[in-house]
Amino acid sequence: MGSILSGAEAASLVRALPGVDAVGLEARAAGLSTRSVKTTSKAWAIDLAISMIDLTTLEGADTPGKVRSLAAKALRPDGDAPSTAAVCVYPSMVAVAKEALAGSGVLVASVATGFPAGQVPLDVRLADTESAVRAGADEIDMVINRGAFLAGDLERVFHEIKAVKAAAGDARLKVILETGELATYDDVRRASWLAMYAGADFIKTSTGKVGVNATLPVTLLMMQAVRDYRALTGVQVGVKPAGGIRNTKDAIKYLVTVNETLGDDWLRNEWFRFGASSLLNDLLMQRQKLKTGHYSGPDYVTVD
Amino acid sequence: MSDRLRVKKTYKLYVGGKFPRSESGRSYPVASPDGTELANAALASRKDARDAVAAARNAQRPWAGQTAYLRGQILYRAAEMLEGRAGQFAEELADATGADPHEALGTVEQAIDRLVHYAGWTDKYTSVLGGANPVAGPYFNHTTPEPLGVVAVVAPQDDPLLGLIDAIAPAIATGNTVVVLASESKPLPALSLGEVLATSDLPGGVVNLLSGKTAEVAPHLASHADVNGLDLRGVADADLAASLEAAAAETLKVVRRPGKDGNALDLLRQWTEYKTVWHPAGMAAGAGGAY
Numbered sequence: 001m002g003s004i005l006s007g008a009e010a011a012s013l014v015r016a017l018p019g020v021d022a023v024g025l026e027a028r029a030a031g032l033s034t035r036s037v038k039t040t041s042k043a044w045a046i047d048l049a050i051s052m053i054d055l056t057t058l059e060g061a062d063t064p065g066k067v068r069s070l071a072a073k074a075l076r077p078d079g080d081a082p083s084t085a086a087v088c089v090y091p092s093m094v095a096v097a098k099e100a101l102a103g104s105g106v107l108v109a110s111v112a113t114g115f116p117a118g119q120v121p122l123d124v125r126l127a128d129t130e131s132a133v134r135a136g137a138d139e140i141d142m143v144i145n146r147g148a149f150l151a152g153d154l155e156r157v158f159h160e161i162k163a164v165k166a167a168a169g170d171a172r173l174k175v176i177l178e179t180g181e182l183a184t185y186d187d188v189r190r191a192s193w194l195a196m197y198a199g200a201d202f203i204k205t206s207t208g209k210v211g212v213n214a215t216l217p218v219t220l221l222m223m224q225a226v227r228d229y230r231a232l233t234g235v236q237v238g239v240k241p242a243g244g245i246r247n248t249k250d251a252i253k254y255l256v257t258v259n260e261t262l263g264d265d266w267l268r269n270e271w272f273r274f275g276a277s278s279l280l281n282d283l284l285m286q287r288q289k290l291k292t293g294h295y296s297g298p299d300y301v302t303v304d
Numbered sequence: 305m306s307d308r309l310r311v312k313k314t315y316k317l318y319v320g321g322k323f324p325r326s327e328s329g330r331s332y333p334v335a336s337p338d339g340t341e342l343a344n345a346a347l348a349s350r351k352d353a354r355d356a357v358a359a360a361r362n363a364q365r366p367w368a369g370q371t372a373y374l375r376g377q378i379l380y381r382a383a384e385m386l387e388g389r390a391g392q393f394a395e396e397l398a399d400a401t402g403a404d405p406h407e408a409l410g411t412v413e414q415a416i417d418r419l420v421h422y423a424g425w426t427d428k429y430t431s432v433l434g435g436a437n438p439v440a441g442p443y444f445n446h447t448t449p450e451p452l453g454v455v456a457v458v459a460p461q462d463d464p465l466l467g468l469i470d471a472i473a474p475a476i477a478t479g480n481t482v483v484v485l486a487s488e489s490k491p492l493p494a495l496s497l498g499e500v501l502a503t504s505d506l507p508g509g510v511v512n513l514l515s516g517k518t519a520e521v522a523p524h525l526a527s528h529a530d531v532n533g534l535d536l537r538g539v540a541d542a543d544l545a546a547s548l549e550a551a552a553a554e555t556l557k558v559v560r561r562p563g564k565d566g567n568a569l570d571l572l573r574q575w576t577e578y579k580t581v582w583h584p585a586g587m588a589a590g591a592g593g594a595y
């Protein structure tokens with residue numbers, strides 16, 4: 001869906017957003033982290049979390065072989081474990097991933113727009129997006145122009161997201177806010193709304209390439225934004241925390257937060273994703289623990 | 305002089321270089337053989353065992369990657385530290401076992417000497433156990449012993465210091481990391497040994513010491529898939545030993561049975577596995593390479 005707002009309208013709406021109660025937000029996130037999820041509920045949560053993973057490899061050293069093995073793992077992580085939601089690769093690897101996943105339900109997501117910094121001219125970012133879509137990407141993970149955002153040029157950020165949305169065509173657009181580079185919670189709230197006004201299908205926390213990645217308070221704040229956005233406009237937007245979520249305990253905290261903040265409507269991989277790579281192995285080890293009754297170890301899952 | 309209130313030591317676990325209380329917060333009273341209450345020790349549970357294995361796993365690769373020389377120096381340093389506190393350990397040992405204090409000091413000195421002995425082995429056992437093998441082909445073929453990884457030890461029940469050193473020194477000398485379940489009724493010398501190890505430049509997690517009920521914690525260590533070796537030397541109950549062996553058989557693990565004895569070299573060999581490399585010597589030379 002393209003936005004019906006003008007850049008100036010969106011910017012003024014975003015600037016009028018109320019500030020974030022940082023203490024309350026962090027207390028709420030900490031409170032949601034204390035839930036104990038055990039036995040059958042835990043088994044269900046683990047399988048749900050696996051099905052929500054965008055299994056990611058974004059390294060300079062990525063090879064077609066590595067992407068194919070990642071795709072194989074995404075399809076069949078372990079025994080009867082569900083497939084992951086998608087694999088997430090650089091645009092140059094989309095064709096390889098697409099071929100490896102052909103005919104399966106596992107989607108191919110591609111980062112684009114000069115990932116991870118986004119500090120390249122707009123026409124290059126749009127060409128990057130178009131080539132990823134042409135190669136078969138089902139989803140595009142774009143980065144916002146943090147330089148423009150932090151300089152206060154919200155209209156420019158809005159127009160750029162709209163332009164990328166148009167270039168992405170039918171592919172679902174995930175907008176990476178890179179919350180580690182936005183200084184305050186207020187900025188995260190503004191960036192979330194700006195991205196949604198511009199037509200984002202998903203808002204995503206981080207690239208995984210800076211020091212601070214997804215945190216629970218930031219993700220909770222973004223969940224509140226998508227909840228309020230649907231209440232206001234009727235349009236549902238997904239959330240994807242990425243980077244820094246490495247173990248089952250963390251993943252379950254996020255699922256609890258989704259359930260408490262957004263409810264059942266978001267509790268599936270169409271609307272909630274984890275951007276992760278090492279998380280999958282920990283989920284599989286916990287899954288084995290529940291099945292066998294004894295602790296598993298890294299020797300019993302694949303080396304990626 | 306006024307009657308001063310003595311500051312008593314809280315005996316805590318030693319996991320990952322830190323001294324945590326048990327995860328459950330439970331503790332249990334420890335008494336000397338004549339029934340005098342000595343102290344409360346932390347009562348470790350399944351989750352403490354899990355944390356200890358995770359700490360040992362994290363520490364294992366860097367520890368095995370250290371030079372043999374440095375590992376030897378660190379073990380020697382532990383002996384130095386123990387020497388400095390020999391009096392305290394002799395007292396704790398005498399309290400724990402009911403032994404004569406003079407005899408206990410002798411045991412502590414033996415333990416110190418044992419550490420020095422294994423400190424000397426770190427840069428020698430690979431040459432003694434491994435070597436170049438004669439093969440019928442143009443290959444340089446050699447075998448080296450490599451550490452297994454994480455070794456779980458059920459420490460001897462009645463020999464709480466020397467027996468403990470006997471169990472852990474050969475394992476860590478060869479680059480393994482250990483999770484030790486200390487003697488159930490006499491855990492205090494082992495827990496104090498944690499303080500010695502923590503001040504010996506031994507990286508956190510190389511030795512992890514748990515106190516608690518053997519029958520409660522050992523099964524979780526035996527069945528843990530991320531434990532590569534299991535030393536059952538301190539399991540007196542034959543049924544428990546059999547059930548631990550059965551649990552260990554579900555995973556890929558080397559098990560040392562109770563009562564099995566050996567010399568230092570056997571003990572060093574116990575927690576290693578051999579890697580043999582076939583290096584194509586002739587081919588490189590034949591191809592005109594600089595090799």
